[in-house]
Amino acid sequence: MSETTKSLNFIEQIVEEDLVNGYTKDELRFRFPPEPNGYLHIGHASSICLNFGLGLRYNAPVNLRFDDTNPAKEEQEFVDAIKKDVAWLGYKWDTERYASDYFQQLYDWAVELIKKGKAYVDDQSSEEMALQKGTPTQPGTNSPNRDRSIEENLQLFEKMKNGDFEEGTHVLRAKIDMGSSNMLMRDPIMYRILHKAHHRTNTDWCIYPMYDWTHGESDYIEQVSHSFCTLEFAMHRELYNWFLDQVYDENKIRPKQREFARRNLSHTVVSKRKLAQLVEKGVVKSWDDPRMPTISGLRRRGYTPEAIRNFTDAIGIAKRDNLIDVSLLEFQVRDHLNKVAPRVMGVLDPLKVVITNYPEGEVEWLDAENNPEDESAGSRKVPFSREFYIEKEDFREEANKKFFRLKLGKEVRLKNAYIIKAESCTKDTDGNIIEVQCTYDPKSKSGSGTEESLRKVKGTLHWVSIKHAVQAEVRLYDRLFTDESPDTHKDKDFMEFVNPDSLKIITAYVEPHLKEAKIGDRVQFQRMGYFCVDPDTTAGKLVFNRTVGLRDSWAKIAQK
């Protein structure tokens, strides 16, 4: 064990300081509080890993709390999807909570605020209230209803709750300070009327608490010690604390809100509205399309939970604006898959090769290592015969010495098989090469230990015996947007940057044993990249998604 004391991020430092200044370890409690109004995406992963990571680090409970205060947007379907994604990422929440569990408590507290003269019912239109609210540079003015009597407020609020009013006609407001430089403190709305069924409380309520009134109090009810959220909530902290002051009991834990910068990933968008647009416009097929930055999309793409966790770990957490290059994410999948993905051979762009001196009809089952990074992965048998496919790009009639592949008159190693030499090739009437004729060195078989087999030949190709090949649909993905930050241009819509070539579907030929592959299986097609079996796969049709290509230094050389 090396003594590499990893430096703490500023969030961990806050917790450490609190541990020094009075908190005991068993008082620590965290929460991940999604609104069940959509699918989780890569941006949420940071928050999930931050909160659950803290839980793991301090052996503290982490609640999964659904912030379900707006029945107009929230659905059970999203609750289920979120639970699935968090669990898939590998985290276990202590208890599953819902802000809606606290509706009664919140209501009771609101009544007390009214009694203390700290909240009032306003029956102006939202336009009137907006006008009175002022602007960031101009103070607001008091509502004419601000000094309504406590008795009247109580009656009105009761009526709101009982459903006596139409939507939009009355709200309950906290009486704070219309002159505050913080707009959120200008008598914020605590409750609004919504005659809508809630996915959990159904029609029990027709008044619903607003985020600010709900969030801190929910943290307090759950005795969450640290409530971490993104920077755009920084201004809410003052209000969070004000609401907490109204109900706080000194013998209890007082939750502390702190903010961090949301992580922005390059070449994608993450807002629900924009992702929905991609689905609706048919740019992608679904919310879990492998090109989507959703957790479900990444999962389908073949990303592993480990890769995503390592990614969030590597990018850290801070307060400054950021745009994280996708290469950091891609590195993590490659890094993990390199260790765990079995190697197989698959030809994506086939060119037929015939070994003229190999006996017709003969088949040899050759040994192939499953993973050079992991001896315990063992080996498998791969069929070799007279005719097989190689990649079109692996043959040239002539090429310079930098081309370590098959060319006329030169030798190359077939992975796990023989050394072959290209003798001639045939072309169709358009001049396209359609077949290469080779000879092989029978004594050069891989692993045979003969002098010939030990010969060093520059270049090793993957191949698939034609007679044994299994056809598979392969979906090759590229970044969804050509611009690194598609939705930050003032003069251009993000849809203008959609990459028209983000998906390419081809037919590939793969090793026969892949017929047994199951949905979700991840493999490396040697020299080609990492692939996983898509859920569209059926008994008669194999479908692979390319998760990510291998690093390709040849492509860089070839470009020059």
Next chain:
RNA sequence: UGGCCCAUGGUGUAAUGGUAACACUCCGGUUUUUGGUACCGUCAUUCAAGGUUCGAGUCCUUGUGGGCCAACCA
């Protein structure tokens, strides 16, 4: 004519007043039956200007640049 937050290489993060670190990317090299992996090497005096200090990326001031705040959304 406001308030709050932020500023370290191409990217992300660290350095807790003691002489800029780690990862990715890029470029170059070694090993290799994957042009993969692994390994080695190159790439910044920290937005600017002042100030405090023996010493400043770190503290102060003033600029500059960026983000956030006026939903009965979260």
